[in-house]
Amino acid sequence: MTQEYFFEGDVVIVGGGLAGLTLALAMDQAGLTVAVVDALPVEDRLAPEFDGRSSALAYTSWRMFEALGVAEHLHPHAQRIEHIMVCDGRPYGGTKPGGPGRHMLHFDRREISExxxxxPLGWMAENRHTRHALAKVLKNRDRIVAIAPAKVVNHEIFGDRGEVTLDDGRKLSASLIVGCDGKFSRRKAQSGIRSYGWNYGQNGVVTTVEHEEPHKGVAYEYFMPSGPFAILPLPDNRASLVWTEGDKAAAALKAASDEVFQYELENRFGDFLGKVRPVGPRWVYPLGLRYSEQFCQPRLAFVGDAARGIHPIAGQGFNLGIRDAAALAEVCAEAKRTGHDIGAVTTLRRYEDWRKFDSSTLALGTDLFTRLFSNDIEPIRHIRGLGLSIVNAIPPxxxxxxxxxxxxxxxPPRLLKGEKLTAA
Known part of the structure; x- marks a missing residue:
């Protein structure tokens, strides 16, 4: 008896977060039929209280959003990043002098863009606005089917097809299954693919603040003894904070009274932008590194945090997922154009080879920076400050x-150059 499937197409994407939705749009532009499955209702993911984070979109990521038709919807809610200032720092009010240190690294977009x-160097946007922009474009794509809420309980590979089973018994069939289901991907675990990594004993305390003076598109990264303290510009004299603390301190900050939180915030933020005050809830996210030994198997690939999850120290997490999506979509577009199988291991190895060097370089780099800068050891502070000054003095x-x-x-894949994909 022939199996009846709820969906039969080219690609099933497991996970409807930012990376999953971006991949769906890229695959659609490659001429492929796509199903996106997510455990949460769409309304939950679009609710303002769902996720307080903001993401820095690299300029190549923005080019891809332009090519996919997303940027026009996100632009009213996005802030250009014109400069990035990186320095050592200490909280005010301690036994040692507080504020930014004397060693500074200044990135100016005019050095690479006249x-x-x-x-700009990039764009800042709240994740909720990015989700809305992606969803707005996705709902007008006839080749994309969104299935939510629905939980994937199993996947199997049968020769030239992959099969996905949902918790309500529905089955989906595709040439390629893509796991976009986070650092602790169930699809990866079921496939027996190992990951290695560790927790940093740190949490990111995330909130949004208002300040009196305009930020002028400048992002700041202060390396405090407990970890990075990032001030990331948003529209309308607002900034997103990613405030790194140890596990206990982060929990205390989340539970603190408004008065205590304000005091601790001012001790780190300073007054260079005038008075500052929180204007949103606080979220706390554990920080760690997870890196997958494989990015693919026959008929199965992994994108975003399912491939690797890194520390937010360089703001590269979502950008890595976007680059994954661009590379995988281009590989599949080329396979479709030349009559090859998009889910064959020879096709997917091209994707893995394309993405592994960039991924491993950033994973190792962020890990090194996290360990080097999350301490208050004086000789190390001196060495890293000197390093910042040396890089700052060398324009190349x-x-x-x-x-x-x-x-x-x-x-870079074509989408990251702003070029649209085509498939015959």
Missing amino acids: GPDGE ARRFFMRQAGGETGD
């Missing part, structure tokens, strides 16, 4: 790091 309206080094963070080094 003109007053030239391409600054430009290299800006292009590396922007996703422009190596061989």
